[in-house]
Amino acid sequence: MPTYLSPGVYVEEVSSGSAPIAGAGTSVAGFIGIFQRKSPAGYYINKISQEKVGVGDGNKKIFSLKNYPVATDKESVTLPESIPKNSEFKLNNVTNDKISNIEFTSAPPDKSEIIIDYWTSVSSGEIKLITNFTEFKQFFGDFTKDNPEQNIFAHAVYGFFRNGGTRAYVTWVSDTKDVDGVLNDFEAIDEISIVVAPGQADANIIGKIKDHAAKMGDRIAILDCQPATDLGSETKPTVPGFTSYAAFYFPWIQVYDPATKINIFVPPSGHIAGVYARVDGERGVHKAPANVPLLGALDLQFNISKAKQDRLNPQGVNVIRKLNGNILVWGARTLGGDANLEFKYINVRRHFCYLKDSIDKGTQWVVFEPNTPELWAKIRRNISAFLTLEWRKGALFGTTPQEAFYVKCDAENNPPALRDLGQVVIEIGVAAVKPAEFVIFRLSQWSGTKE
Structure with missing residues (x-):
């Protein structure tokens, strides 16, 4: 307490004890390449x-x-x-x-x-933060005609930056058994919100990546289909299980390959990760990353008809289609589609990941504070202010904040028994914005007069 010795007005700064919740990042990718380094002599x-x-x-x-x-x-x-x-x-x-x-x-x-280029030595499993493709080339090499798997990896990272990505944690392993170690290392990197293993369709690897994303709860995996596999030709397409923490894209896309100077087909996952980043930056994570062009894509390995997509979409297969001369992402579902119920759409899952991560990081000040009604009121104000900003951005559904969300933290959900355990419980409900996946116009003839 300061000592006042003469008459006058004194203004003091008083800490509120809390800080505004800042939105967490949603566009940082984690890339895993699986290939052997090869050379003939x-x-x-x-x-x-x-x-x-x-x-x-x-x-x-x-x-x-x-x-x-x-x-x-x-x-x-x-x-x-x-x-x-x-x-x-x-x-x-x-x-x-x-x-x-x-x-x-x-x-x-x-x-x-x-002998014209320079790399820093990157051993198998070592992770590097990359902010552009030039950095990637320095650490991991350029496009190459002598190693198809490494070339696919380079195209995926290039597609990420070409489509709007700005930050990626990149690594490579020479053996699939080393994927577990990389995923463990990814757990320590809170910044990662997208996980990609370009071109990997092995059920074991896919399962590990899906489990990693679900375990972390703050990221989503982007999965590729097998090359030269026309999923839509089957009555019941085979998809790698279902989870709301992964998205599956089909088919492979055609790109220009500087190493061979011809067009080749590559898996789309790296380009899709860049689309996620671009849409997040331009519209927000609540916007479905669909009906947007894939930059760098020249054609598709298979042309997808509406009838074929009718079979794929309910399974959560996000189709890339050629419409009006453009290569567009034409699906926005999590893996499994209808089976995922409330988290059927990618943007809903990613927005919830964003909300959880933001609130988690923005309320660390609460830990070890006195568990009193005053604390509960501060928590309510803190979270409500953050969710109000989300509502104003159009990320929550409702004409008023009261319709868009609620935050409950009071004596009812914090009884003495919970307080004795050192717990404070906050209940939050939000009205998610769903994409207009099916646009229906009902047309009829009109005589021009009222009956």
């Missing part, structure tokens, strides 16, 4: 000599070969073709700001263009 780095000394750690020399595994001092590396014997080729070491030479012990390949 092997060589060994024998000597690395420094020509230019700059700022940095001189003991750490990290180099790479375009489209091929990382090369570090005394490590085996692989090169695809021959270059003149005893030649040396310069690599710019970005980490150390030095220029170094590589000398080969055996006849190296004969095209200097092979």
